[in-house]
């Protein structure tokens with residue numbers, strides 16, 4: 613309750629500071645790092661102390677029309693919005709959590725149990741590091757962004773700065789990261805046979821490394837010569853926040 617009240621206060625302050633006319637605000641989009649129930653009313657996650665959290669609690673504190681959406685699904689929607697509506701792709705979000713979205717023919721697929729795109733828990737090595745989900749060797753344990761930032765004082769930008777400067781220790785960490793990422797990307801390509809978009813915090817720094825990732829992924833795949841199906845996300849920062857907001861705009865446009 614205190615959390616929801618604080619969110620409400622911050623949103624009101626943001627609106628006041630922006631000078632926007634409150635009457636013209638379509639609503640608030642809330643991106644959440646976890647699984648939402650089919651009607652969006654309950655939120656569960658392993659990364660926050662929230663079990664069966666009622667999203668209406670936040671809605672009441674906002675005093676605005678609101679919607680809640682899974683963070684990686686929101687980022688996938690942002691990636692899709694404004695582009696070819698018939699496009700198929702999977703979006704892999706590499707932030708401090710690892711997730712994704714499956715976008716087929718212009719729609720983000722939720723799956724039968726609302727867990728479509730939980731790529732962070734694809735098992736890459738049953739004897740690997742323990743994941744917060746309880747399993748071992750999940751993609752999350754290898755490719756969450758904090759694995760990189762913690763090597764550089766908690767700053768991802770510093771990690772990539774040191775890497776670009778030729779730091780041998782960072783290079784070793786990055787090579788291991790790319791190997792696991794290539795493994796995951798290849799699994800997604802095999803499963804969905806469409807573009808794989810690399811996004812999230814790490815996606816924003818991927819430009820100089822995309823060829824290395826493509827080469828590693830291609831080496832794992834007998835059908836693909838060059839890994840050209842791997843792309844970097846169009847929206848480099850705050851994609852999930854943008855996606856949550858764009859859902860309101862998209863709904864509004866459909867009413868015109």
Ligand SMILES: [Zn+2]
Nearest residue numbers: 733743745750
């Ligand atoms: Zn896991």
